[in-house]
Amino acid sequence: MLNLIKELTCLDGISGREENVRDYILQKIEGKCTVNVDPLGNIICFKKGKNTPVKKIMLDAHMDEVGLIITAVGNDGFLRFATVGGIDVSVLLSRRVKIGDTLGVIGSKPVHLCSETDKNSLPKVEDLYIDIGATNKEQALEHVQIGDTAAFENEFLDLGDNISAKALDDRIGCAILINLIENYDEYDFYAVFSVQEEVGLRGAKAATYTVNPDSAIVLEATTAQDIKDVPETKQVCKLGNGTAVSFMDKSTIYDREYYLAALNSGILSQPKAAVSGGNNSGAVHLSRGGVRTIALSVPCRYIHSCSCVCNKNDIINTYNLAKCMLSGIASGEIK
Amino acid sequence: MDTKKVLFDLCSLNQIGNKAECTEYIKQALSGIADIKMLDSDCIAATFKGISDGEILFDAHIDQIGMVVTFVDDNGFVKVAAAGGIDAKTLLAKTVKILGNKPVDAVFSSTPPHLKSSDTAVSDITELILDTALGANAKDFVSVGDYVVYNNTPAELLSGRVTSAFLDNRAGVCALLLLADMLKGKQLKKSVTLLFSTEEELGCRKVKTSTFALADNITEAVAVDVTFATAPDVSSAHGGELGGGAMVGISPFLNANVTNKILKVAEENNLPYQKEVMGAATSTNADSIGITKSGIPTGLVSIPIRNMHTSIEVADMCDIENTAKLLYEYVIAGGVAEC
Numbered sequence: 001m002l003n004l005i006k007e008l009t010c011l012d013g014i015s016g017r018e019e020n021v022r023d024y025i026l027q028k029i030e031g032k033c034t035v036n037v038d039p040l041g042n043i044i045c046f047k048k049g050k051n052t053p054v055k056k057i058m059l060d061a062h063m064d065e066v067g068l069i070i071t072a073v074g075n076d077g078f079l080r081f082a083t084v085g086g087i088d089v090s091v092l093l094s095r096r097v098k099i100g101d102t103l104g105v106i107g108s109k110p111v112h113l114c115s116e117t118d119k120n121s122l123p124k125v126e127d128l129y130i131d132i133g134a135t136n137k138e139q140a141l142e143h144v145q146i147g148d149t150a151a152f153e154n155e156f157l158d159l160g161d162n163i164s165a166k167a168l169d170d171r172i173g174c175a176i177l178i179n180l181i182e183n184y185d186e187y188d189f190y191a192v193f194s195v196q197e198e199v200g201l202r203g204a205k206a207a208t209y210t211v212n213p214d215s216a217i218v219l220e221a222t223t224a225q226d227i228k229d230v231p232e233t234k235q236v237c238k239l240g241n242g243t244a245v246s247f248m249d250k251s252t253i254y255d256r257e258y259y260l261a262a263l264n265s266g267i268l269s270q271p272k273a274a275v276s277g278g279n280n281s282g283a284v285h286l287s288r289g290g291v292r293t294i295a296l297s298v299p300c301r302y303i304h305s306c307s308c309v310c311n312k313n314d315i316i317n318t319y320n321l322a323k324c325m326l327s328g329i330a331s332g333e334i335k
Numbered sequence: 336m337d338t339k340k341v342l343f344d345l346c347s348l349n350q351i352g353n354k355a356e357c358t359e360y361i362k363q364a365l366s367g368i369a370d371i372k373m374l375d376s377d378c379i380a381a382t383f384k385g386i387s388d389g390e391i392l393f394d395a396h397i398d399q400i401g402m403v404v405t406f407v408d409d410n411g412f413v414k415v416a417a418a419g420g421i422d423a424k425t426l427l428a429k430t431v432k433i434l435g436n437k438p439v440d441a442v443f444s445s446t447p448p449h450l451k452s453s454d455t456a457v458s459d460i461t462e463l464i465l466d467t468a469l470g471a472n473a474k475d476f477v478s479v480g481d482y483v484v485y486n487n488t489p490a491e492l493l494s495g496r497v498t499s500a501f502l503d504n505r506a507g508v509c510a511l512l513l514l515a516d517m518l519k520g521k522q523l524k525k526s527v528t529l530l531f532s533t534e535e536e537l538g539c540r541k542v543k544t545s546t547f548a549l550a551d552n553i554t555e556a557v558a559v560d561v562t563f564a565t566a567p568d569v570s571s572a573h574g575g576e577l578g579g580g581a582m583v584g585i586s587p588f589l590n591a592n593v594t595n596k597i598l599k600v601a602e603e604n605n606l607p608y609q610k611e612v613m614g615a616a617t618s619t620n621a622d623s624i625g626i627t628k629s630g631i632p633t634g635l636v637s638i639p640i641r642n643m644h645t646s647i648e649v650a651d652m653c654d655i656e657n658t659a660k661l662l663y664e665y666v667i668a669g670g671v672a673e674c
Contacts (some may be wrong), residue, residue, distance in 0.1 A: 041491050053411055074567075078567055088427075090456065091428040093424060093425040093645075094422075094425040096498070103490055103491075103498070107420070107566050108645065110422065110645075113573055114422070119458045121455065121456055126435070132492055133492025157440045159469070164430065164442055200439070219633075223447050227412065229464060239468070262395060274465070275603075276450055301448045305427070305447075306430075309442055
């Protein structure tokens with residue numbers, strides 16, 4: 001699982017440009033289930049199990065990650081960009097990015113030249129620039145085009161009980177879903193690897209229409225703020241305390257029975273103790289006449305940055321909990 | 336000599352506190368071709384003997400900016416103070432290495448946009464939280480007083496440009512090693528001493544004690560450091576052009592004869608150069624060298640870099656090579672002082 005996550009985070013797949021991640025996943029699941037790629041680029045799979053479930057169940061993980069899109073190339077050879085998805089400007093300063101195979105750096109004014117105001121305020125994204133070493137526009141355009149996307153350079157670190165990498169949101173979900181396709185064969189299920197979550201849950205909307213499920217399990221990474229000096233009441237969830245199970249966020253009120261079943265499954269889990277953020281559930285649960293939905297998330301510190309941190313046991317627990325919920329809903333044991 | 340290899344080697348080393356990997360590298364590189372002298376606090380000097388009594392000193396500082404651990408808690412979180420000028424707002428969600436009793440990877444905390452309540456920047460490094468993700472075990476490896484450094488992998492950009500941490504001042508150190516390679520085996524009129532000094536980033540400290548130790552023989556000096564290169568947020572009033580050649584310092588703090596000689600040598604040898612004019616302090620080791628003992632005529636040559644003091648400094652390797660050539664021609668031209 002860890003190696004799979006490492007390989008997935010080394011791929012760049014900014015929203016709308018998920019092809020590298022999609023190709024990798026297609027190759028991993030080849031021959032293990034029925035596979036369709038829909039017009040938006042979602043991968044929709046059907047995995048035949050030993051038993052027919054009492055409900056049609058869909059699992060979702062999104063392939064895309066937050067990043068940048070090149071908006072202009074200046075005469076000086078510097079690239080200007082906009083953000084794709086929610087990225088705070090503070091995690092962009094002095095970062096390395098990859099535009100395809102081209103390495104660039106996001107420069108910032110040296111601290112020696114900063115006024116007091118400069119020091120205490122963050123620049124605006126539109127004032128930042130990427131330096132690829134080009135000395136003029138023509139040279140830059142040999143390597144980068146307007147509309148290309150840029151991703152954080154990945155630096156996968158094994159931190160003992162934890163890992164750090166870019167795009168753990170939501171390559172962790174993708175890795176869990178690939179593992180389920182490979183190893184789970186109790187009941188039939190649909191698996192969706194969706195596009196464009198980070199820009200407004202767009203891929204999942206179309207994919208859920210196509211699958212037309214009764215119930216859905218969304219696999220995610222979610223904010224953990226269990227950091228020194230953050231008050232207990234604002235920590236959301238904690239690394240190492242198991243899967244974060246959502247009851248409500250900015251896009252969804254989750255199915256109450258599924259929420260309680262997940263928390264009481266006997267597998268280490270914790271409530272996502274804040275009404276913040278959102279995920280594909282927002283699109284999934286409103287599909288057609290409504291879909292009963294639960295989100296199972298791996299707690300993640302520093303989400304939407306180049307250095308997300310997640311706990312290895314939380315990943316395994318989330319895989320086990322997804323399996324348990326899938327069987328529970330499929331068998332009718334979870335009402 | 337392969338500029339990129341030497342530069343990348345140098346940038347991959349740590350020279351901070353009791354870590355003296357650059358000192359060791361330079362000792363290995365110059366032993367056998369120059370007389371090596373170990374000085375105060377891991378400073379190192381290498382002398383190429385000339386036939387007259389005159390001696391030119393070239394200084395480049397080898398130390399780097401970093402941080403130092405001030406607090407470790409039971410949940411694996413660490414607080415740090417700056418060791419040199421670091422812009423705290425460039426550190427959020429950045430990985431660094433703690434040089435504990437084993438190297439420990441760690442990530443500076445950040446707040447994701449979903450939960451952020453204000454847009455003010457963190458300007459004080461002591462407010463930042465560093466996360467080892469080791470929980471209670473962190474204390475087994477990390478102690479108060481350990482140094483923290485950028486997790487650095489030098490890389491090449493387009494146009495012979497490179498990005499790395501510590502180009503301030505490994506670019507200058509690289510130029511002096513290229514110079515050493517050119518001086519190797521040559522018969523020199525004046526002796527040349529290359530000084531690699533420490534603790535510049537904390538206020539030009541050890542260049543003072545080192546130059547004091549060497550000063551009796553020194554007749555003139557040139558400090559070699561980095562300076563600002565222009566970028567969209569750095570105007571030409573504050574910096575030189577990346578790839579435009581070495582920047583020759585002009586300031587009341589610098590000796591006019593040395594400065595003029597450097598400019599003349601650049602012109603005569605068709606070497607690209609730029610002028611960097613300062614009204615007083617140059618904020619480099621040149622300021623201290625010039626007033627060592629009864630005074631040493633001192634000049635300054637700087638290599639332009641972008642994003643100074645960040646983990647993504649950018650330099651042009653041509654500027655480093657042209658700086659080495661300029662210093663070499665200065666030596667061949669015999670410097671300024673009569674001897």
